[in-house]
Amino acid sequence: MSLFNELDVIAEVDQITHKAEEELVRINDELKKNNFCFIGSEMCSSLLKRKDANALSDWKIFQDSWHDLVLDDYMADSGKYRKRRYATLSTPPSSEQWKKEPEQPHYQGRDYNNLNGGIERHYEPIHHHILHSNTMNSAIKFGCELFNQQISGQAWHIEVHQFRIEASSKEKGKPTPEGVHRDGVDFVMMMMVERHNVINGETTIYDLDKNPITNFTLKKPGDIAILNDHFVYHGVSSIVQDIITEDAYRDVLVATFRRKN
Numbered sequence: 001m002s003l004f005n006e007l008d009v010i011a012e013v014d015q016i017t018h019k020a021e022e023e024l025v026r027i028n029d030e031l032k033k034n035n036f037c038f039i040g041s042e043m044c045s046s047l048l049k050r051k052d053a054n055a056l057s058d059w060k061i062f063q064d065s066w067h068d069l070v071l072d073d074y075m076a077d078s079g080k081y082r083k084r085r086y087a088t089l090s091t092p093p094s095s096e097q098w099k100k101e102p103e104q105p106h107y108q109g110r111d112y113n114n115l116n117g118g119i120e121r122h123y124e125p126i127h128h129h130i131l132h133s134n135t136m137n138s139a140i141k142f143g144c145e146l147f148n149q150q151i152s153g154q155a156w157h158i159e160v161h162q163f164r165i166e167a168s169s170k171e172k173g174k175p176t177p178e179g180v181h182r183d184g185v186d187f188v189m190m191m192m193v194e195r196h197n198v199i200n201g202e203t204t205i206y207d208l209d210k211n212p213i214t215n216f217t218l219k220k221p222g223d224i225a226i227l228n229d230h231f232v233y234h235g236v237s238s239i240v241q242d243i244i245t246e247d248a249y250r251d252v253l254v255a256t257f258r259r260k261n
Contacts, residue, residue: 017046017050019046020043020046020047020049020050021050023043023046023047024047024145024146027039027146027226028146028149028150031146031150031226031228032150034213035227035228035230035231035232036205036213036214036225036226036227036228036232036234037225037226038216038223038224038225038226039223039224039225039226040220040222040223041192041220041221041222041223042222044191044222044223044224045222047142048138048139048142051138051141052134052138054134055134055135055138056134056135056138057134057135058133058134058135059135059221061129061130061133062130062133062135062136062193063193063194063221063251065127065130065162066162066164066193066194066249066251068085068127069083069084069085069124069162069163069164070083070084070085070123070124071083072084072123074116074119074121075115075116075177076115076116077115077174077177079171079174079177080171081165081166081167081168081171081172081173081174082163082164082165082166082173082174082177083163083164083166084123084124084161084162084163084164085123085124085125085126085127085161085162086106086123086124086125086126086159086160086161086162087100087125087126087131087159087160088100088101088102088103088104088157088158088159088160089101089140089156089157089158089159089160090155090156090157090158090260091144091155091156091158092155093153093154093155094148094152094153094154095144095148095155096141096144096145096148098140098141098144098156098158100131103125105120105121105122105123106120106121106122106123106159106161107119107120107121108183108184109184111184112181112182112183112184113178113181114178114179115177115178115179116177116178117178126160126162130162131160136160136253139189139191139253139255140158140160140255143158143187143189143226143255143257144156144158144257146226147186147187147257150187150228151186151259154259154260155259155260156257156258156259156260157257157258157259157260158255158256158257158258159185159255159256159258160253160254160255161253161254161255161256162251162253163175163251163252163253163254164249164250164251165201165239165249165250165252166247166248166249167198167238167239167240167241167248167249167250168241168248169241169244172238172239172240173198173238173239173240173248173249173250174238175201175236175237175238175239175250175252176234176235176236179235180204180206180210180233180234180235181233181234181235182229182230182232182233182234183229183256184229184258185229185256185257185258186228186229186230186257186258186259187226187227187228187229187256187257188226188227188229188234188254188255188256188257189224189225189226189254189255189256189257190203190218190224190225190226190227190252190253190254191218191222191223191224191252191253191254191255192218192219192220192221192222192223192224192251192252193221193251193252193253194221194249194250194251195218195219195249195250195251196246196247196248196249196250196251197241197242197243197246197247197248197249198239198240198241198242198248198249198250199239199240199241199242200237200238200239200240201217201218201236201237201238201239201250202215202216202217202236202237203215203216203217203218203225203234203235203236204234204235204236204237205227205232205233205234206232206233206234206235207231207232207233208231208232208233210233213232218252229256
């Protein structure tokens with residue numbers, strides 16, 4: 001590569017990074033104003049890579065790990081359509097440096113989850129190499145960076161969920177079986193990992209009176225939705241199988257951020 005070509009590449013990278021920084025300011029402002037925002041997959045890639053060129057270098061390994069999730073046995077509707085793994089993390093105040101906490105159950109009060117709430121739910125942990133992968137690390141750090149701008153000086157309690165929702169000719173898949181809800185945290189980040197052979201799965205955002213504000217569908221791997229859980233409700237429509245001879249699933253990473261006491 002000639003010097004001029006090298007300079008062209010550097011200039012292009014700088015331009016992409018500058019655009020990503022501008023987009024981060026816009027996202028931060030939009031989240032403060034509207035209490036939700038959508039980030040497309042291309043911008044998500046730019047935002048993560050602007051701090052680490054290898055941020056998504058192991059994406060395929062990360063994505064494939066959803067094939068090794070475990071059936072959720074806590075479904076009060078007796079559904080067999082959800083698989084998951086789970087981890088709890090924490091950060092010091094105003095930091096993006098997270099650490100894994102000892103394994104603990106997931107708990108939501110029935111005020112927030114009238115289907116499965118009110119009990120401690122023990123899930124299989126996210127595999128160590130996936131939790132500490134470049135992709136997962138970059139996604140969690142991005143959430144910390146953004147939410148530290150929303151609320152400064154906070155230490156975060158972070159819960160990370162790998163979800164697979166399956167659909168078949170016998171059963172629809174319900175991404176939010178509890179219906180329109182809040183999670184009882186400060187912020188929610190939902191990243192699409194893969195959609196395969198499914199129809200629907202539309203996300204709708206609601207105000208505190210449960211009037212719909214907007215809707216969109218996380219379609220491409222890397223599409224992200226971010227919510228301020230204090231001020232909006234959300235729900236995702238059921239998915240149905242498209243081609244009946246093929247497996248049908250919707251894979252999503254969900255990370256919730258709650259201020260530590």
